[in-house]
Amino acid sequence: MQRKSIGNILLLLLTLCVACMWAFPLYWAAVTSMKPEQEVISKTTFIPDVFNFSAYYFALFETNLATWYVNSLVTSITVTVVVILISVMCAYALSQIVFPGRRLLYGIILASFMVPSQALVVSQFVLMYRFGLINSWGGIILPQLIVPVVVIVYKQFFDSVPKELREAAKLDGCGDFQILFRLYLPLNWGITTALAIITYIMAWNAFLWPFLVTNSEEMMTVTVGITQVDDAFGVKYARDMAVAILAAMPVALAYLLFQKRVTQALMLSSGIKG
Numbered sequence: 001m002q003r004k005s006i007g008n009i010l011l012l013l014l015t016l017c018v019a020c021m022w023a024f025p026l027y028w029a030a031v032t033s034m035k036p037e038q039e040v041i042s043k044t045t046f047i048p049d050v051f052n053f054s055a056y057y058f059a060l061f062e063t064n065l066a067t068w069y070v071n072s073l074v075t076s077i078t079v080t081v082v083v084i085l086i087s088v089m090c091a092y093a094l095s096q097i098v099f100p101g102r103r104l105l106y107g108i109i110l111a112s113f114m115v116p117s118q119a120l121v122v123s124q125f126v127l128m129y130r131f132g133l134i135n136s137w138g139g140i141i142l143p144q145l146i147v148p149v150v151v152i153v154y155k156q157f158f159d160s161v162p163k164e165l166r167e168a169a170k171l172d173g174c175g176d177f178q179i180l181f182r183l184y185l186p187l188n189w190g191i192t193t194a195l196a197i198i199t200y201i202m203a204w205n206a207f208l209w210p211f212l213v214t215n216s217e218e219m220m221t222v223t224v225g226i227t228q229v230d231d232a233f234g235v236k237y238a239r240d241m242a243v244a245i246l247a248a249m250p251v252a253l254a255y256l257l258f259q260k261r262v263t264q265a266l267m268l269s270s271g272i273k274g
Contacts, residue, residue, distance in 0.1 A: 033241035040237045055242035059229070064217050065246060068225035072250075075137060075210075075221060076203040079144045083199050084192060087147065091154030092180045096166060106155070112148045121212065128213055139213045140221065144203055150195050157188050197258045204251050222247045 032040055033055050035048045059065055093099070094106050124143045133139035161184060169179045185192065207223045214220050217228055226243045229236075 029241045029245060033238055033245055035238055037236055037238050052238075055236075055238040056246070058239050059243045059246055063229055063243065064220075064225060065222070065243065067218060068220055068222040068247075069250075071137070071140075071219060071225075072204055072221040072223070075140045075144075076200050078137075078141050079203040080196050080200040082141075082145050083147050083150055084196055086145065087150035087195075088154050088185060088192070089180065091151050092158055092176070092184060094151070095155045095158035096179075097176065109148045109151055112146075118208065121209065124209070125212060133213075135214050135216055135219050137219070140210050140219075143209055144206060147199060147202075150199065153191065153195060154188075157191055158184060161187065193258075197254065201251050201254060 031046065031048060034051050034053060035045075036050060036052045036054075039045070039049060094102060094109075120143070128134055128139040128142070131138075133142065165183060166179055169183055174182070204221075205223060206221070210221045211224045211227075214224060217225060220228070226240075226247050229239060229243045
């Protein structure tokens with residue numbers, strides 16, 4: 001019992017150390033954003049001598065942060081809704097409907113994990129340019145609509161639903177859309193919620209593609225827009241930290257509110273990839 005107690009104490013201390021190491025950069029960013037710029041440059045302090053919120057005032061009222069927020073909200077919500085809708089219908093077809101090439105199509109979806117998204121950037125950019133969608137919401141949204149892991153998670157769930165349910169619904173005169181949206185989908189609201197949250201977070205945090213497809217501040221998302229906060233006389237660390245914290249706050253709040261669902265979605269996706 002003594003050895004077990006000592007082991008638990010050591011494990012607790014190790015966990016606290018790792019947690020402090022993880023949380024310290026966040027604390028340092030928050031502290032830096034509340035310091036006067038002169039104090040940030042001149043000395044290192046863990047607590048500001050004077051709490052100064054001018055950096056937040058600058059971020060909120062002297063940048064296009066509100067516009068970037070709107071762009072991020074529109075694109076992230078649209079991506080989430082369309083991805084869930086497309087994925088659930090695709091997964092239902094792969095799971096419940098017999099048609100030629102079904103296994104080949106599912107194999108292509110599985111194989112897509114081997115293709116990094118960065119490898120598709122050039123072809124996607126050319127397509128968006130030819131469609132006239134550069135520097136537009138459509139150009140930001142379209143390449144983010146294919147998320148194979150959501151299709152695979154849904155398919156695995158639909159495979160586990162008893163076939164008798166679908167057969168009984170067919171006997172009652174229900175079509176496939178009615179069976180999907182009135183029977184199968186209500187059975188897995190928990191999975192749908194988890195996948196929607198993780199898809200939203202991924203869309204909000206996306207940087208590379210929105211950075212490439214937008215060239216005006218009015219169309220930038222918040223992750224791209226914060227890179228435009230600069231000063232003619234050099235880097236303003238307090239301002240940069242304040243903007244970064246405000247940009248990350250919606251995702252952080254979403255994670256804190258739906259932590260259980262996010263963890264569930266991460267476990268589902270990691271299990272599929274494994």
